[in-house]
Structures are given as structure tokens and as C-alpha cells.
Amino acid sequence: MGNTKNINLIGIGLGNPDLLTKAAISAIERSAVIIGAKRIIESVKEDFPNKKYFTEYNTEKIIEIIRENIDNETAVVFSGDISLFSGSLKLFDKLKALVEDEKDFKDCNINTFPGISSLSYLCAKSNTDISKVKILSFHGKEELLYHNIDSNEYTFIITSKAEGVKEICRKLISFGFFELDIILGENLSYDNERITIGTASDLLGMDISDLNCMIISNPDADKSIGFGLSDEVFARDKVPITKSEVRAIIMSKLDIHPDSICYDIGAGSGSVTIEMSRLAYEGKVYAIEKNPLAVELIKKNIHNFSAENIELIHAKAPEGLDNILEADKIFIGGSGGELISIMEMIFTSKKNHTIVISAITMETISQLTDIVKIAKQKGYDTEITAVNVSKSKEVGPYNMMMAQNMVFIGVIKM
Structure with missing residues (x-):
């Protein structure tokens, strides 16, 4: 049977034995023990008789079978290719650790054989x-x-x-x-x-x-992902919206990654929520909002943007923050007077998170100043930016610059 210390991880392809590589065929022929899921075992059993077959797909149980047959060359067979959604990846890591740490597996060789994937x-x-x-x-x-x-x-x-x-x-x-x-x-x-x-x-x-x-x-695929969407693309009604220019600054400060876990606290009509979901397209966005009208608008915007990764929570923070300690990107646009208690909860997280807080009223600005002081004492990097945006408006034959509310943006970053 050749080197009895070989453990062969083999991709058999899609199931038709005609698609097995020559190297895979040779490895199976050398092996006395064959392990795999039922469909995979059935696809090779007829062409490779006189082997000891085990029907198993659980990684830990496969290892125990290998251990019990350690004196025999063993093949573990997988469908498709062992590099694509394959149990081989996890098994390889486990076996590698055993070869390094356990006497039973000392001098074992782990060999890999690719197959044709679907x-x-x-x-x-x-x-x-x-x-x-x-x-x-x-x-x-x-x-x-x-x-x-x-x-x-x-x-x-x-x-x-x-x-x-x-x-x-x-x-x-x-x-x-x-x-x-x-x-x-x-x-x-x-x-x-x-x-x-x-x-x-x-x-x-x-x-x-x-x-x-x-x-x-999809021949018309759009690979670009941006932020700072026009205000007009959102369902708004009478609920306040974070304007596009301010929203663009907020998103740049948050620096959201594809797999980020995000919170939008006081989500309003959901404009920041939607922007978050587009950037964290492999992650998750929690939108917290207490206003029933705003909740309905967020639902519309989730539907309009086909935003699958948003979980809408109708609550007044700090209620609804069950997963806040897992978040790495947090925006607080409205706190209902609970900003301090919300931040106390966030500060207990061990994540390297980024928190962005927007403030318009003097009361919130005062709270923001206090929070920045506390954050500095805890070792966070902090900054506060004042944003004053004016946009042109036609008045007769002229264009006048119309000022929007000044917004203070606080950034707290670990």
C-alpha cells in the first residue's frame, strides 16, 4: 500500500468517476481506508473495491477514524474541489495541528488532491x-x-x-x-x-x-459603491433627514468596511441606515428608531433599496441595543436625552469601534463635549467638527446661498 503514513485529502469532482484526476485515482488506489459522505463514497466504491469504507462527514469523527486506522494509508474524499466550500479546509487545519502535537500522528504526511468544482x-x-x-x-x-x-x-x-x-x-x-x-x-x-x-x-x-x-x-452590474446619496432618493415625509453633505462627512468619519457591524441610533427616515447598508454589504446594520412614522419610512427605504442586511428595531435607546457590544461602527443621530447612558454602554465594549455623534441643539452639544472628555480619559482618539453647509436657491434671476443648520460632528475612535 505504499507509505502508510499518508493521509490523502481528495477532491473527487462532481461525482462522475470519469472526472477524477490521475493523481487522485493513484492516491485512492494506494489507500486502504476511504472516508467520506454517503454520496461521495457511493461514487467511488464500485471502481475501488477491497477497501475499508467509512461513511462520515463530521470532522471530529473523521479524525477518530483516521486515528483508529493510523497504520493504514487513508483517503478522505470530498465532492468538487477541496478548496471551494469544502470540509477539507477545516480537516486539514485539525490534522496539521495533530501532526505537530500528537505522538500518534507523528511523521504523518497530509497530501491534497484538487478536483473539478461545480x-x-x-x-x-x-x-x-x-x-x-x-x-x-x-x-x-x-x-x-x-x-x-x-x-x-x-x-x-x-x-x-x-x-x-x-x-x-x-x-x-x-x-x-x-x-x-x-x-x-x-x-x-x-x-x-x-x-x-x-x-x-x-x-x-x-x-x-x-x-x-x-x-x-448581470451585464449592467455597477461595481462602484459610494455614499452621500441625494436627499431626493429617500422616502422622507415630515421626518427629519440627515442632509447629503453632512451624511457624506459622517460616512467618511465612520470608515465602514464590507463586514462591519453598524448601529444607527435615532435613525429618523433611515438615510444613514441605507448608506451604512450599502457599505457594509457583507455585514449587518441595526436601525433604532422610536417614532412610529419614522419607522414606517425606514421600512419603505429598506424596501426601495432592497437592503437585506438591515434589522429595524422600534425602540427608544438604550432599549434595542442588545448587540451594541458587537458593533464596530456606531452613529448616534438622535438619543432622546439618553446620550450619556448610551455611551456608558458602548464604552464597555472591547471592540475597536468608531462612534460618530451629530449634534444640533446646544444641550446635545454640551453633552457631546462631556462625552469627548470621558472618551479621552479612556484612551480614545477624539475630534469635533463644525459643519456649516449653504446651498444655492434661485430667487428670481438670482441665486442666493441658503444656510442649513450648523451641525457638530463628534468622532470617538479606539
Whole structure:
């Protein structure tokens, strides 16, 4: 059997044994023990008889099987490629630690063998440039769909069974993506393989296999993400809005990352909330607002911008701040007189967070000054900026500059 200290992590491709690489075939032939999930084991068992097979996908249990058979060369087989949404990644790290720390695994060699992934297979079959593809998985997890579709020419998705495809199609329709081409691959590499190109509506009327993946094509994808949206794009009514120029400064001070956890406290009509959600497109935004009318406007704006990553909480802070200690970007635009108590709660967080506070009234400005002093004592970097914006307005044949309210912006940063 060759070197009995080999542990081989093998990507077998999509399931058809004809797609196994020569290196993978050789490694399986050398191995006395084969471990893998049921479908994967069944795909190789016929071609590689006289092996000791174990049906298992749990990482810890796989390690125990390897330990019990440590004197035999072992192959752990995975579907697709071991580098794409594969349990191999976690197993490799665990095995590497065992080789370094445990006597039983001393001198074991961890070998890796790539396979053909559903991504590379479907891209090749549909003549899609894989370098332009954004990769998502809805298999047992949630992803933010709108931003990825809107900002990428191609989006590849591993779905969760047939219903997963239809749920994605319903979302695309709700987002207004009626005409986008979807390449649906079913049972790839098997005799009953089917590749279909159609719209979301077309796919909703189909019977779809549970073994599937898809590529959504958006030739009009807009890859740019900016902030400082025009005030006119928001549903506003009689609820105050943070004006676009001031909002742009606030967003620049917050310096939001794609995976940021954000809070907009006193969210008003939700203009800052929406800007946050566009920048934290892989993160989460909590919008706290006490005014029922404002809450309804935020709901409209969430719908209008298809902002999936916003959780709206109808409460008066500090109520509704259950996840505040996990946040790294916090904006306080309205505190209802609770600014000090809110900040006391935030200061207990161990996150390296950035807090931006806007103040218009003299009372809030006074509180802001006190908070900045406390923050300095706690080791934060602080600054206060006064913003005075004037915009032109036509008066007869002339243009007059009309001043907006002066806004003080406090920044507290760890």
C-alpha cells in the first residue's frame, strides 16, 4: 500500500468517476481506508473495491477514524474541489495541528488532491470567464443577494436544494431583476445532467433537481459603491433627514468596511441606515428608531433599496441595543436625552469601534463635549467638527446661498 503514513485529502469532482484526476485515482488506489459522505463514497466504491469504507462527514469523527486506522494509508474524499466550500479546509487545519502535537500522528504526511468544482465545470460548459465570477453559497447559510447581483457581472451560487433555487428566483423578481439570464446546472457530470438558461420566472415554472448550482448574469452590474446619496432618493415625509453633505462627512468619519457591524441610533427616515447598508454589504446594520412614522419610512427605504442586511428595531435607546457590544461602527443621530447612558454602554465594549455623534441643539452639544472628555480619559482618539453647509436657491434671476443648520460632528475612535 505504499507509505502508510499518508493521509490523502481528495477532491473527487462532481461525482462522475470519469472526472477524477490521475493523481487522485493513484492516491485512492494506494489507500486502504476511504472516508467520506454517503454520496461521495457511493461514487467511488464500485471502481475501488477491497477497501475499508467509512461513511462520515463530521470532522471530529473523521479524525477518530483516521486515528483508529493510523497504520493504514487513508483517503478522505470530498465532492468538487477541496478548496471551494469544502470540509477539507477545516480537516486539514485539525490534522496539521495533530501532526505537530500528537505522538500518534507523528511523521504523518497530509497530501491534497484538487478536483473539478461545480463552479469550474459550469463556467466551462457555459463559456463563462471564471475570473469575473463572484462566489456565494446558500447551502445551509444566508448570503446578501441584492448587492452581489447588482455589483457583479456574474454571480455563482451553490443553492440549498430545489426550493433554494426558487427562493432566489422569487428574491430576484422582488428586486426588479426580471430579465437577467440565469444558467442553472443540475446533476452536473451525471447521465441526467441538464443545463438551462432562462429568467427567474422561467425557472420558477420548472421541476428542479436538488443537486444544482447557478450562475446569474448581470451585464449592467455597477461595481462602484459610494455614499452621500441625494436627499431626493429617500422616502422622507415630515421626518427629519440627515442632509447629503453632512451624511457624506459622517460616512467618511465612520470608515465602514464590507463586514462591519453598524448601529444607527435615532435613525429618523433611515438615510444613514441605507448608506451604512450599502457599505457594509457583507455585514449587518441595526436601525433604532422610536417614532412610529419614522419607522414606517425606514421600512419603505429598506424596501426601495432592497437592503437585506438591515434589522429595524422600534425602540427608544438604550432599549434595542442588545448587540451594541458587537458593533464596530456606531452613529448616534438622535438619543432622546439618553446620550450619556448610551455611551456608558458602548464604552464597555472591547471592540475597536468608531462612534460618530451629530449634534444640533446646544444641550446635545454640551453633552457631546462631556462625552469627548470621558472618551479621552479612556484612551480614545477624539475630534469635533463644525459643519456649516449653504446651498444655492434661485430667487428670481438670482441665486442666493441658503444656510442649513450648523451641525457638530463628534468622532470617538479606539
